[in-house]
Amino acid sequence: MTSPNWKAEYAEVRSKYEAYEKKLRELVCEILDHAGIDVFQVEGRVKTLDSFDEKIRRKSGKYDNPLTDMTDLVGVRIIAHYVEDVDRIVELLGKEFEVREEHSMNKQDELAPDQFGYTSNHLVVRIGSRSERLEWAKYADISVEFQVRTMSQHAWAAMHHKLGYKREADVPVPLQRKLFRLSALFELADEQFSTIKDAIDTLSGEYSDSVRHGILDMNVDAQSIEAYLRNSTKVSTIIEVARKLRITYWESNLSVLVAIAGALDARTIGEFDGLLPDGTSAHRVLTAFLSVFGPRSEGRAIEVSLGSIIATFNGLTEEQFTRIFPDSDSTGWRMFEVIHKRLRSQE
Structure with a gap:
């Protein structure tokens, strides 16, 4: 099929992907709640028709069937409070869904020590064993991209997107040092938030011991x-x-x-x-x-x-x-x- 024909095909079935996104977002919230993980936000999106069409043209010949081969038609973003929560969430999602390892990555691991950029975990999954249930069966062949990041990572990504730079090489040299320093501050903020949280937990334990002993x-x-x-x-x-x-x-x-x-x-x-x-x-x-x-x-x-x-x-x-x-x-x-x-x- 030509790209315009695929676009028309996607337009006919996009409502199915929208229904899946909503159902999946609700499931993720239930999973996190059951695990006792409090997050800032869980949001989802379904790729637009124009974005779908543009990606087919940009990656001409890559997809035999974009409706099943494209891994990010449905996306769910989980914004956590702390770095350690990101690791817990990624591990939890890995147990709940069928992970497509060849498409999943922690983009932070791709950065060299002297590169700027504060990125997130990307996990591409399919519904897995839940497809055996009637209400999930029709979504069995749809891949979903989970993005798991902290609030600081989310703020960095939003501002980086606003500036319009997708790669480090795109940034003018005079600005690279400023962005490097800024991304380091975002990363440091996440580390400090976790440190403060641990200190609060320790202090609360000490306070509790004091009260129990009448101090x-x-x-x-x-x-x-x-x-x-x-x-x-x-x-x-x-x-x-x-x-x-x-x-x-x-x-x-x-x-x-x-x-x-x-x-x-x-x-x-x-x-x-x-x-x-x-x-x-x-x-x-x-x-x-x-x-x-x-x-x-x-x-x-x-x-x-x-x-x-x-x-x-x-x-x-x-x-x-x-x-x-x-x-x-x-x-x-x-x-x-x-x-x-x-x-x-x-x-």
């Missing part, structure tokens, strides 16, 4: 509060009291808890611990919530956050309240004030 002199920050919430007997008691009162408890955003601690001058986790009510006081606070919201909440559960409990128990000014809870309107502040006054009257 609460660490400064208040998101990691120390998170470790405190996981290991505090006071928090466990509050949760148990809420359960007995049939109140739905939730922890609040860590940033909210840090902000409340700052507003109430709690600089250490020990001081933050002092802001929480003990078992008897927790019962009083949550009962006050019930007395205010109960009659208005028939047929639905009452939800109370740890941030609301701390704020109510200790009292906040209206200015502090609206700054920490910006989504709350004047009604929210008035209800908070009613609950706080009711608690004070019971003392």
Whole structure:
């Protein structure tokens, strides 16, 4: 067939490739979720008619049947947060699909030490054993190109594409050093993000050990509060009291808890611990919530956050309240004030 005829053939069946891309993207999201891998984005695309036609002309004679021989008619890009996640994802995809090794590569491995460019893993696959299932059978002969990259690699690729340079040789010599330095910074950023993530994990473990041993002199920050919430007997008691009162408890955003601690001058986790009510006081606070919201909440559960409990128990000014809870309107502040006054009257 001539190129225009192949283009017409592709136009007739392109909807099939679009359906495959959508179904495949959903499958990849399920696979990643099941593996506990959080990613920034999963996106897909199907090659356009003009791009399909241009590639046939550019690679004249390469394809006996472009509809089955072309490996990138369907593409799925997975943008990960960390470099180590890229390796995990590539390994996972290799187990879930039939990898066409002759077409797959880690483009980073192709760069010499003195070359610039920050690229990604390209994995060409077919659906593999899933083709035995009826819903996947019609896609058995379609190859898919997975691109797995970090956010930094994605940013580099987007800017490099915007500049219009496909190869190092295309770049004017005066600009090559600048691009080399820039690509090195992107790569360094990925390394540093991974280092910081590891440091956070280590710090969280140290915080957790300290809380379990009653050592609460660490400064208040998101990691120390998170470790405190996981290991505090006071928090466990509050949760148990809420359960007995049939109140739905939730922890609040860590940033909210840090902000409340700052507003109430709690600089250490020990001081933050002092802001929480003990078992008897927790019962009083949550009962006050019930007395205010109960009659208005028939047929639905009452939800109370740890941030609301701390704020109510200790009292906040209206200015502090609206700054920490910006989504709350004047009604929210008035209800908070009613609950706080009711608690004070019971003392």
